[in-house]
Amino acid sequence: MKKYRLQIPEGVQDYLVDEQYNKLLIEDKIRKIFDSYGYDEINTPTFEYYDVFSGDDVIIDDESMFKFFDRRGRIMVLRPDMTTPIARMAATKLQSNPLPLRLSYISNVFRYDEPQFARQREFTQAGVELLGSRSSQADAEVVSLAITVLERVGLKNFQVELGQVEFFKSIIDGINLTDGQVEKFRALVEEKNMVALEGFLNNLELPDKVRETVFMLPKLYGGIEVIDEAAKLTNNEKALEALDNLKDIYCLLRDSGLEQYISIDLGMVSSLQYYTGTVFKGFTRELGFTLLGGGRYDALMGNFGQDMPATGFAVGIKRILVALGKQDMLVKKPAVDFLVTYHRERYAVAVKIADRLRDMGYRVEVDLEGRPAQEILKQRGGTDTIIEIGQDLKIKTLDSQDGGCMIEDIGKWLWELDKQYWGNEG
Structure with missing residues (x-):
């Protein structure tokens, strides 16, 4: 018998009856939620040209892509996310549609990451992209939709954290740092590694006010009062505008009755080259990883010749399954009637x-x-x-x-x- 005939590759899985049943139930609920918000479902090719996903301001590392050559020698990629091909589609085929565009998807994506618990190389994502609006209301709608998804699939005790990458960018703007130093800086803040962050800052020539502000970032999490605390740390105009934007979004969500689900984390500084404003992540206390993530990415559409503001999020279906299983919320598939x-x-x-x-x-x-x-x-x-x-x-x-x-x-x-x-x- 051939060596791998009875095996499957690392990072993929077979869905047996009950798990597939629950997966389809979750996808059906999410699809109906997206539709109820006015989002139109689309799909894109499973593989595309490498050029679609290459560049400095993309969210997926080149090493995380499954690449292969076609018969003409062109580099192809199994799609590592859905946002980028949707941006390509919107720029090339939907440019005459009235704005804003509300698009949704439930599709498999592929990443050559090291397999871990609930982290696979092939996995299903459900998400939305809201294209064509810079308003705080657009960001609030996307966050509200993410909360609605977690709530209606049956999850309990979940939380959605809001951050603002423009605040961090504005604080460090003008400091003479290499790209590598900026990335290390960002990672230490997001990891809340205070000891390593202090050592890193001590090796940089920084104004005392900047040093104090960035060292406080990992500690700036909680309710809306965190935004006011952060505003006292700087007089940088762009940084204050970023905080005002975050406060607007928080207040819109609060006024919609969602305050119990949201908190502020100014130490959340995901992918500075990709995100351009508010970012957010959703999680439950039982799990040590995020269930969903998203934010504003106003620069991406420019890669495809269309300058257009955009925001969105994606949720991992497998991670929802794991979280529901931890909360004993999965069901067995019923017998035939x-x-x-x-x-x-x-x-x-x-x-x-x-x-x-x-x-x-x-x-x-x-x-x-x-x-x-x-x-x-x-x-x-x-x-x-x-x-x-x-x-x-x-x-x-x-x-x-x-x-x-x-x-x-x-x-x-x-x-x-x-x-x-x-x-x-x-």
């Missing part, structure tokens, strides 16, 4: 009855061997109701709870079932 069995001469009748039930919306199996109902019930147990069709065309039902009964009028019985099903649906 009916299993139809029959005398061997009455197979056609069984199929017709099964089809009628399926048309009503029920899940129905037809037994492939026409076994006696008692035998099936003993073996399977979980099936809701077994319908048995005799040679004499007498029809009876059997289940583990009520025992069963003869059906005198199959038409009336089906009519009653139909009425019952749609009554429950309504």
Whole structure:
């Protein structure tokens, strides 16, 4: 036998029945939420030219991309995220559409990262992109939508943290730092590594006010009062404007009744070259990783010849599954509603009855061997109701709870079932 025939590669997985059932339930809920906010679902190719994802202001490292050559020698990439190809699509195919554009997706993406718990190389993301508005209301809508997703999929005890990368950028603007120093600076602040940050700052020639402000950044988290505390640390006009923007967004969310879910973290300074304003992350206390992330990225569309403000977020479906599992919120896939069995001469009748039930919306199996109902019930147990069709065309039902009964009028019985099903649906 070939070595890898019975294995799957690192970083991918098989979804078995119950997990796939829960995954589809979550995706369906999210899809309906996105649609209710007026977002139109789109999709992009699974692989694209490398040029789409290359550059200095992209969010995915080059080393994290799955790359290959086509037959003409061009470098192709399995899409590592959805935001960038959506920006390409919007710039090339939707440029005449009225703004703002509200676009959504639920798609698989691929990253050549080291596999970890709930971190895979192929995974499903659901997200939105709101293109064409610089307003605080646009940022608040996207954050509100993210909160709604976490709430309606059934998560408890979650929190969404808001940050502002322009505040950090404005504070360090004008300081003579290399790109490598800026990135190290950013990483230490985001990691809240106070000891290493202090050592790093001591090796830089910085104005005392700047040193004090950036050293305080990892400590600036909490409620709206954090924004006022930060404003006292600087007189930098751009930094103060960034704080005003963050405060506007916070107040919009508070006034929408969402304050219980949000907090401020000015030490959240994700990807300075990509994000251009407010950023946010969602998490639960039970897990040591984020469930979703997003923010404003006004510069990305310029890579495709269209200057257009934009904001959005993406949530990891696998991470939602893990979080719901930790909170004991996953469900087992229900058994079929009916299993139809029959005398061997009455197979056609069984199929017709099964089809009628399926048309009503029920899940129905037809037994492939026409076994006696008692035998099936003993073996399977979980099936809701077994319908048995005799040679004499007498029809009876059997289940583990009520025992069963003869059906005198199959038409009336089906009519009653139909009425019952749609009554429950309504």
